[in-house]
Amino acid sequence: MFKDQEMEQRYLTDRFLVDHLSIARAFIVFSLFYSIFVMVDLQLTFIEPKYFQFSIAQKMVVPIVGLLCFFYVNKNVSVRALDQAVFVYAVVFVINLFLSFYGYTHWTTEPVTLLEITMASVFVNLLISIYAPLRLHHQLLTTLFIALMTIVFVRHEIHLSGSKSSFCFAFLMIANGFAWSITVTIHRNFRRYWANKQERDIDNHRLRQEIQQRERLEIDLKRLAMTDTLTNIDNRRSFMEHLHREVKRAQRQHNPLSVINFDIDLFKHINDEFGHDVGDRVLVDVSRLVEERLRESDIFGRMGGEEFAILIPDGDLEDARKLAEILRQAFHHHSTLHQDKILKVTASFGVAQFKINEHIDDLLKRADQAMYKAKNAGRDCVKTQQQL
Numbered sequence: 001m002f003k004d005q006e007m008e009q010r011y012l013t014d015r016f017l018v019d020h021l022s023i024a025r026a027f028i029v030f031s032l033f034y035s036i037f038v039m040v041d042l043q044l045t046f047i048e049p050k051y052f053q054f055s056i057a058q059k060m061v062v063p064i065v066g067l068l069c070f071f072y073v074n075k076n077v078s079v080r081a082l083d084q085a086v087f088v089y090a091v092v093f094v095i096n097l098f099l100s101f102y103g104y105t106h107w108t109t110e111p112v113t114l115l116e117i118t119m120a121s122v123f124v125n126l127l128i129s130i131y132a133p134l135r136l137h138h139q140l141l142t143t144l145f146i147a148l149m150t151i152v153f154v155r156h157e158i159h160l161s162g163s164k165s166s167f168c169f170a171f172l173m174i175a176n177g178f179a180w181s182i183t184v185t186i187h188r189n190f191r192r193y194w195a196n197k198q199e200r201d202i203d204n205h206r207l208r209q210e211i212q213q214r215e216r217l218e219i220d221l222k223r224l225a226m227t228d229t230l231t232n233i234d235n236r237r238s239f240m241e242h243l244h245r246e247v248k249r250a251q252r253q254h255n256p257l258s259v260i261n262f263d264i265d266l267f268k269h270i271n272d273e274f275g276h277d278v279g280d281r282v283l284v285d286v287s288r289l290v291e292e293r294l295r296e297s298d299i300f301g302r303m304g305g306e307e308f309a310i311l312i313p314d315g316d317l318e319d320a321r322k323l324a325e326i327l328r329q330a331f332h333h334h335s336t337l338h339q340d341k342i343l344k345v346t347a348s349f350g351v352a353q354f355k356i357n358e359h360i361d362d363l364l365k366r367a368d369q370a371m372y373k374a375k376n377a378g379r380d381c382v383k384t385q386q387q388l
């Protein structure tokens with residue numbers, strides 16, 4: 001028995017719930033077994049004919065109660081239902097067994113022997129202790145009850161001399177005590193196994209939690225390594241990874257692919273005039289403005305400082321130019337209010353389309369050149385590779 005009452009209760013509940021099917025099955029098995037016993041009884045010619053029907057009817061009670069218990073348990077599998085069913089079945093079984101022995105002693109020509117009675121009581125004791133997950137003191141009480149009932153029966157039915165009877169009672173008590181000690185060992189092992197399993201479950205649970213935490217951490221780290229901390233969009237590394245992947249796909253599928261490079265105009269002035277914090281806010285603002293106008297498949301990254309790039313998979317030069325123009329106008333018409341002052345930013349855009357088998361660096365270089373061309377053309381405009 002566990003010292004902790006709560007643990008003991010959990011153990012009993014667990015054992016009951018785990019074993020409810022085996023207990024229900026045990027009812028069926030015992031009921032069938034007992035029915036066979038009844039069949040065998042029909043063949044016993046040494047039972048007096050006038051007691052025959054009573055003997056059969058009395059024995060039939062056990063399988064009937066067993067079946068009823070089985071249906072009751074199956075219908076309502078609660079710990080309480082199991083408890084009640086096991087109790088009812090055990091009581092009927094024990095009473096029936098003793099009635100059978102009584103019958104054999106009185107109605108047959110071959111009375112039952114002390115050894116048979118002892119074996120039966122030990123058997124019943126073992127059966128109840130193993131199948132019914134009782135607390136240890138309940139088990140002890142059950143054992144004592146069965147032993148006492150056996151003694152009363154023997155005393156009443158088998159007339160033994162004084163010395164012989166005390167030897168027989170001692171033998172009965174020892175045999176039942178032995179049965180009890182076996183069940184105690186069995187239950188101690190059950191409890192030890194259960195406690196180990198609980199510990200293992202707790203360890204496994206902790207391990208699973210740790211693994212999940214590590215996985216989450218890894219995802220966070222990966223995300224951090226791929227994200228620009230200020231604007232929360234892809235950083236240069238992530239953008240380049242996407243670009244490599246998309247270029248390979250474009251080459252494989254012979255699809256167009258274009259890149260837009262843009263740089264905020266005269267950003268240094270914003271920093272100098274309003275301070276670095278406001279400059280940062282502008283970068284975040286600009287990122288949101290662009291993000292809102294992109295498709296799901298477009299990839300947007302901050303390449304460093306106030307320079308950004310957009311990758312348009314499946315988009316040709318004209319698609320990219322149109323998008324760059326939309327963004328340019330959005331910048332143009334957008335303004336941020338800072339301490340009663342209206343802050344306006346514009347950007348210069350360079351657009352280039354990927355040429356089959358060209359190196360990625362060449363593609364980016366052409367987009368860069370187009371962007372510088374836009375800067376030289378007075379800023380706030382879009383230039384394509386063709387206009388170089």
Ligand SMILES: Nc1nc2c(ncn2[C@@H]2O[C@H](COP(=O)(O)OP(=O)(O)OP(=O)(O)O)[C@@H](O)[C@H]2O)c(=O)[nH]1
Pocket residue numbers: 230263264265266267268269271275276277278279280283304305306375379
């Ligand atoms: N607030 C802020 N400023 C940055 C950041 N990264 C780069 N800068 C500033 O951006 C400015 C870029 O200035 P320049 O390269 O001279 O270009 P510009 O002033 O935008 O002029 P043009 O590109 O010729 O239109 C520098 O003053 C950098 O300090 C950043 O993360 N936050």
